[in-house]
Structure formats: structure tokens, C-alpha cells
Amino acid sequence: MPKTSTNVEVDAPAAQAAGKPQAACRVALLGFGTVGRAVGKILCERNDPTLRLTHICNRNVERKKQSWVPPDVIWTEDFQAVLRSDADIVIELIGGLNPAEQIVRGALQAGKSVVTANKQLIAHVGPDLLQLANSEGCHLEFGASVAGGVPVLPALRTGLSGDRLHGIAGILNGTCNYILSRIENARIPFSEALEEAQARGYAEADASEDLDGGDARAKLAILALAGLHTRVAPETIRARTIRAVDAVDFDYAAELGCTVRQISRADLKEDTLFAEVGPSLVPTSSPFGRVQANQNLVVTSGHYGGDIAFLGAGAGGDPTAVAVVSDLKFVAGNLSARASARGKRAGGEVSIPVSSPKPSSDFETPWYLRFFVRDQPGIIAKLAQILAAHHLNIDAVLQNPGFDKSALPFVITLEPSRDSQLHPALEQMSALDFAIRPCLVLPILP
Amino acid sequence: MPKTSTNVEVDAPAAQAAGKPQAACRVALLGFGTVGRAVGKILCERNDPTLRLTHICNRNVERKKQSWVPPDVIWTEDFQAVLRSDADIVIELIGGLNPAEQIVRGALQAGKSVVTANKQLIAHVGPDLLQLANSEGCHLEFGASVAGGVPVLPALRTGLSGDRLHGIAGILNGTCNYILSRIENARIPFSEALEEAQARGYAEADASEDLDGGDARAKLAILALAGLHTRVAPETIRARTIRAVDAVDFDYAAELGCTVRQISRADLKEDTLFAEVGPSLVPTSSPFGRVQANQNLVVTSGHYGGDIAFLGAGAGGDPTAVAVVSDLKFVAGNLSARASARGKRAGGEVSIPVSSPKPSSDFETPWYLRFFVRDQPGIIAKLAQILAAHHLNIDAVLQNPGFDKSALPFVITLEPSRDSQLHPALEQMSALDFAIRPCLVLPILP
Numbered sequence: 001m002p003k004t005s006t007n008v009e010v011d012a013p014a015a016q017a018a019g020k021p022q023a024a025c026r027v028a029l030l031g032f033g034t035v036g037r038a039v040g041k042i043l044c045e046r047n048d049p050t051l052r053l054t055h056i057c058n059r060n061v062e063r064k065k066q067s068w069v070p071p072d073v074i075w076t077e078d079f080q081a082v083l084r085s086d087a088d089i090v091i092e093l094i095g096g097l098n099p100a101e102q103i104v105r106g107a108l109q110a111g112k113s114v115v116t117a118n119k120q121l122i123a124h125v126g127p128d129l130l131q132l133a134n135s136e137g138c139h140l141e142f143g144a145s146v147a148g149g150v151p152v153l154p155a156l157r158t159g160l161s162g163d164r165l166h167g168i169a170g171i172l173n174g175t176c177n178y179i180l181s182r183i184e185n186a187r188i189p190f191s192e193a194l195e196e197a198q199a200r201g202y203a204e205a206d207a208s209e210d211l212d213g214g215d216a217r218a219k220l221a222i223l224a225l226a227g228l229h230t231r232v233a234p235e236t237i238r239a240r241t242i243r244a245v246d247a248v249d250f251d252y253a254a255e256l257g258c259t260v261r262q263i264s265r266a267d268l269k270e271d272t273l274f275a276e277v278g279p280s281l282v283p284t285s286s287p288f289g290r291v292q293a294n295q296n297l298v299v300t301s302g303h304y305g306g307d308i309a310f311l312g313a314g315a316g317g318d319p320t321a322v323a324v325v326s327d328l329k330f331v332a333g334n335l336s337a338r339a340s341a342r343g344k345r346a347g348g349e350v351s352i353p354v355s356s357p358k359p360s361s362d363f364e365t366p367w368y369l370r371f372f373v374r375d376q377p378g379i380i381a382k383l384a385q386i387l388a389a390h391h392l393n394i395d396a397v398l399q400n401p402g403f404d405k406s407a408l409p410f411v412i413t414l415e416p417s418r419d420s421q422l423h424p425a426l427e428q429m430s431a432l433d434f435a436i437r438p439c440l441v442l443p444i445l446p
Numbered sequence: 447m448p449k450t451s452t453n454v455e456v457d458a459p460a461a462q463a464a465g466k467p468q469a470a471c472r473v474a475l476l477g478f479g480t481v482g483r484a485v486g487k488i489l490c491e492r493n494d495p496t497l498r499l500t501h502i503c504n505r506n507v508e509r510k511k512q513s514w515v516p517p518d519v520i521w522t523e524d525f526q527a528v529l530r531s532d533a534d535i536v537i538e539l540i541g542g543l544n545p546a547e548q549i550v551r552g553a554l555q556a557g558k559s560v561v562t563a564n565k566q567l568i569a570h571v572g573p574d575l576l577q578l579a580n581s582e583g584c585h586l587e588f589g590a591s592v593a594g595g596v597p598v599l600p601a602l603r604t605g606l607s608g609d610r611l612h613g614i615a616g617i618l619n620g621t622c623n624y625i626l627s628r629i630e631n632a633r634i635p636f637s638e639a640l641e642e643a644q645a646r647g648y649a650e651a652d653a654s655e656d657l658d659g660g661d662a663r664a665k666l667a668i669l670a671l672a673g674l675h676t677r678v679a680p681e682t683i684r685a686r687t688i689r690a691v692d693a694v695d696f697d698y699a700a701e702l703g704c705t706v707r708q709i710s711r712a713d714l715k716e717d718t719l720f721a722e723v724g725p726s727l728v729p730t731s732s733p734f735g736r737v738q739a740n741q742n743l744v745v746t747s748g749h750y751g752g753d754i755a756f757l758g759a760g761a762g763g764d765p766t767a768v769a770v771v772s773d774l775k776f777v778a779g780n781l782s783a784r785a786s787a788r789g790k791r792a793g794g795e796v797s798i799p800v801s802s803p804k805p806s807s808d809f810e811t812p813w814y815l816r817f818f819v820r821d822q823p824g825i826i827a828k829l830a831q832i833l834a835a836h837h838l839n840i841d842a843v844l845q846n847p848g849f850d851k852s853a854l855p856f857v858i859t860l861e862p863s864r865d866s867q868l869h870p871a872l873e874q875m876s877a878l879d880f881a882i883r884p885c886l887v888l889p890i891l892p
Contacts, residue, residue, distance in 0.1 A: 150754060154604035161775050162774070290736065304767060307759075312752065319752060321750060323751075
């Protein structure tokens, strides 16, 4: 009962249970940028007896040095020296494919476990690296590679492992969500919202990776690997840009009870993995519709457990560092057990049988088509004719008053159809002379 | 690259990495009610080579038998025989403290790991059982004991272990949330919403445990143990009933931009654990305000990672079974590793240092006070006088027209004050003769 105030240590790791003093895992930190510094700070503040920071490795390391790092930590620019050192775990926070891939392979081949936040690395060669880690008896953990501090990847490994997931959808890119929710709330033009995001440090000078979906589809590929046990090359996932979204789209979306968000989604149906990334209409009453600023949301759909939503800070040094340190503690716990298991890693990880289903972006969904036209008689009639010829059913036509007739925005929504059925109609429409911008086509999600 | 369609098994458990054929863990299922059947069904459908169902134990077991259970599974009424059997893992789904506690202790003492969904057991004696499991080199997992299929407990053990949490809040009781969201959406009386919940099977005939907060505070005690590493006896957590909430409270709450939900919350501040369960005003724009029907939501607040929200089905056979089977896979993975570690369990679990801070319900918060009075001149003046005498600042007075003067509901909201400061004022107000019901006092959460 809680009146006593003695501290009891329950559920201690195996080495301690076996009565041995617990040796600290030696941890080398590769990459000392925003996330690296936050990881270093947590490790130094925590002073966890099971984890000992031994190396910090970065280019131009002299200017990186911090007074709060204990004096026995080795600062170095020599990644190879770290791989030859006695570190047990390497934290890879260099980012990108090159030289990160070589370094991670080198670490695993040297028998070191790896914790990484590198989404491109895992999206592109994750299954290969997992196999290498397995054959070397090491761990490879990447909980920080998707959605920063939101623990969706660890949940897929643990609390959801008893389910059979068939779908994952998410708001995985904070930059896009910041821009879209700013346009939503202030009805400012896209370019102004982008400049604002850049000024606040939420978007880089060249924000193409974010805006055009490259970042999100790498994360979606990782979620598909960990949650749907499928291997999909990120570049085979269709990505649509958010650059064409206009303030007026939020007006029309609102009339449909919706708002616009960049949604990444993957659905496994028999032998096909339906997957895409791009701006989509989502109901304002849905979890997706309520995600503001640079938050991340992931919703998993399971055969037994239904939908589970995870929401939180998707980026930033400290939240991402929580994911890295959590992985680190997991690996260290297993390594300390392995010490008594003579060289092979301990369990606690769930096997990931990986299949490679056919990827497709041919979702069946209702559609939102937004046109900007030079007004003239017969526009709706012409469009309706083309749609009818392709057996596409119009659900609604929305045309708000008050716009300049030389650049008139209006919307047609369609009943559910496959992308492949819609595409030829769009081709035909694009040849019409009254359109002053390409038609914006957004799926309407339930 | 994904064009090949070979299936590779990556990241397989340790026994396989060590080149040995993997022996299945023998699993005994104690309790074959709704959750037990759902667990049995998943295990039989999955046919996971690492898990083998060996026993199903229940009273009157004859009438429980199912055709989909393999013929080699032993059906029995004898719990002690299961404890003497060669089962490696016991799933305890009996519920309640007695005889579940004796059976779980017996299993652990017999060297068997235990997976349980039993919230009362873990809330009351969880730390003792964890210590027993530790000294016996066994696992005790209880991921299904809070929020059913929402993987918040596994997340505390894994993806959030790198953070230092200071608060946890949640909607942990689906029955209360169903009733409150029904009153919100249909403005029906409490009694009618309760009857509806009972008719739909969401509430028992005697729903006191749900309505009066007993169920939720047991879950809050478990979250405080797993997330805040504090031991708190559930009966020391203040629980307020939702029975006094009226349809009119949703009207007044809406004027404040809020709705009413049963919220369980725990905040660790230095040596005090502030904790309580009860109906509270929450902004309709907050994650809490949007939880409908019998869903569960848990929000963790961390020093580094900020707020993370988990939302999903909090009850039901299948979602709860996902949590049980996930724990089972975790334990089985560790046991198969321990097989080569000569008798002591493997790691992968994080140590839980448990402290016992002073529990308190003396939150500092703004307040909502709702009165039902026989109208007469001077009521507001008298109440305002009492509040002023106790240095409590009125924020707003809300009185909607159209009510019977003999039972007039109106609301006073107060600026933040401690519960202990408000209490003497409420005592004094309760003596006033114009009140025809006790004043309803709800905290207003941010």
C-alpha cells in the first residue's frame, strides 16, 4: 500500500535477475545535428546505468563540442574508427543513403546493433539491412524514422502484433500539414503559407521533398513494411504534390463537410498493395480533419482490433530523440540478456515475414474535381458529356458566386470510381480551351 | 527491389537465428468468456508455429466447448491441474481478485509466465506480482488491462520509455463515454441514456463500478504504475460519479466551448501524485471532446516528447484479444530466447522503479458550478458573497431563459483555484434553502 515510501525495483532486466552486476552498453552517436544533440542531452541528463555514451562522431567535430558532455566521451570525425571501437550500439543520425548505408552495413558486420532515424535508408534497403542484422545476430531498430515521437512503429512491433492489419493511413509530413492548415485557418494563398513555413523553420528553402510527397512516401513504405509486412519501393508509390491546392478548395471542401490534408495511405487487398500520397479531402469530423500545424497522425486498421489512432509531434529534436532513446533502451535490454545467451541476440522482436505484392494507386473512391475556367456558356454541359461518356456519375456541382469571370473556380464531385476509369476522362478534359489551370483532382476519403 | 516476389523471413526470433528449430510455447487459457473465446479464435486461426494452445480451463467447461478448437487441446475445470501442467504461459482471463490472484501467484511460483487482462488484479497487487515474476525469472504482462485494444501500455514499455512522463489523462470507461456522448447528441435524460446503454449491452444491470468511477480508477492506477512509475492504491484516487450530469449541462458547457466527459487523470509533481476520476468539462476542440460512443482515449505528457494521444476501441472481445495475443507473442519471443540463456528470462522489458508519492485530488483548475434552484430574488448575490468570502473569483454567470422557475438551472464558472479552497465554500452553499439539488461541481480542463 502506498503509505510506505520505499523504492522497489521491480521487473529489472535479466542480468540483474541473474544476480550479476549489469554492464552498461557502450553507445556511439553518429551525427550530431538537432536530433543527435537532443539524444546526447537525454543520455547525459538521464545517466542511465545501462547506457554509456562513448563516442560522438561528426564532420568538423571541433565546433560541435558541448560542455554538458562528460569528458570521457571521445569526439571524432572518423566513422571507421567508431566501427572498429568497442561500442555495442551505433546510433545513426547522419541521414540520407550515402554514406549512411555503408556505415550501417559496416556496423552490423562488425557485430554492433544499430538504432537509426533514417527514413530513406529504411524505406529503400530496410528489408536487406534487417536480414543482415539477423544473420549477424544484431538488432536494427528504426522507431524514429516515421512520425518522430509518435510511437506507432514500436506499437506495430508490440501491442498490435496480435492483430492482422489490412490498412494504414496517416498525416506523415508536418510541413505539408502546417501549410494546409494555415491555408485552412487564414485562407491565405499557397505561396504565402509556404513562405511562412520557411520563415518558421518548418520548411526548407527547397521544400520539394515535402510538398511533392517524397518524404511521406518513404515513411509510408516503412509503415507498410512494419505493419503490413510488405516490401514496396518508395518510388513506386504515387505521390501527388500539394502545390496546386488553393484557398478556394477549402471553401468548397467545407461545403462538403471536409478539409484538405496530405494523406498517405496503404491498403492491402489480396495480392495488391494500394498505396499513394497526396492532398485529399477528409471529413472535418474525422481524426485526419482535426490535425493542426505540424502534428502527425497515424491510423492503423486491423482485422480484429479495428482502427487505432496515434497522434503527436511528428518532428523536432526532442520528440525524435525520445524515439531514438526508446529504441536504444530496448536494444540494450536485449543485449544485456544476450550476454548470458552466448553471442546470439535475445528475442522480444517479432518476426517480419515480408512479401512483395503488386503496388497500385488505382483506388476506388469518390472524387473532387476543381476547375479554374474562363467563363463561357456550355462549360458544365461539355464536362458532363465527357464524364457521362466514361460512365462517371456526378454527385454534386458547386459554384460559389463572387469570383472574377475570367478565372472562375468551380467543383464537380463524382461518385466512387477507380482512378483508372477517371484518368481517360481527365485527359480529354485537359484539351478543352476554357480551362486556365489544370484540373485539381482529389480523392474524397471516408 | 519489389519486383521479385520471394518471401523472405527477416528479423526472426533468436532461436531461429541460432540455427535451432523453434519449439512452440505451450499456452494455457484460463477463463473462456467473451475475451477468452476471442483469444482462442485468434490463436486457432493464426496457427502461429511459436504458440501452441494446450489447455482451456473454465467452470462448467462442457457447455463451453467449440468445434473450431483443435482436438488435442485439453478442456478442464481444474485450475490447479493447469498449474501442474507443462504449460509455459498462462493467460488469466478469469477477472476479479479472487481466485485470480491465487492462480496467478501459483502460476508464477510454478515458473510459468502470465498474461492477464485483469485490471483489478494489477491495480491492487501489480507491483507485488511483478516482483514475484522477477524473482521467479518469469514474465507478467498486462497490456489488455487498460483501454482494451488501444496499445498504450505496450507503448509505455517501448516507444515512450525514452521519455520522462509527468502526466497521463484518459477516457478509460466506454460505458460512461457512451452515456455522456448520447446525452450530448440527443439531449436525453441521464436515466434514459443509461437504459439505452444497458439495452445495448454497454452497461451492466448494476453499472455502479462504471458510473461511479471504480473501473476507471483501477485503470488509472495501472497507467500511473506503468507510465509514471508510481504505486497508488486505486481506492485512494478520488472518484466522482457521472450520475449527477444533466442534459442541461451540455447546453451550458457548449456556451463555454466545452462538452462533458468522464476523465481520469494523474499528474506527478515533485512528491505528489495528483489523481482523480470524474465528469469534467473538456473543450469540444480537444481530443477528449471528440471521443464518441464507447471509444477510449489516452494522452500521455512527456518532458521531451510532449503530448501523445492514443485512440481506439477500449473494450470488446476482439480488440481486447489483440492486446492479449500481442503480449503472448512478446513473452513467447523472450522465452524462446531464454531457452538458450539457461533458465533466466531474457530482456526486452524495461525496469520499472516504483515510488509511492503522496496521492492528492487537490488539483488547481477553473471550475463549473451548476445549481438547480427555486427562483427567488437575491440568489446570485448570496452565492457571490460566499465565493468572495473564500477568495474565489467568478469568471462567468450563465443563465439561459425558458426554464421553470421552480427548478431553474444556472451556472457559475470560477477562475483557477484549488479544490481545497473551493470545498469550504461549497459546504456553506449547501446549507442555502433555495437549492433543490446538490450543486454539481466539475473541473474545466484545458
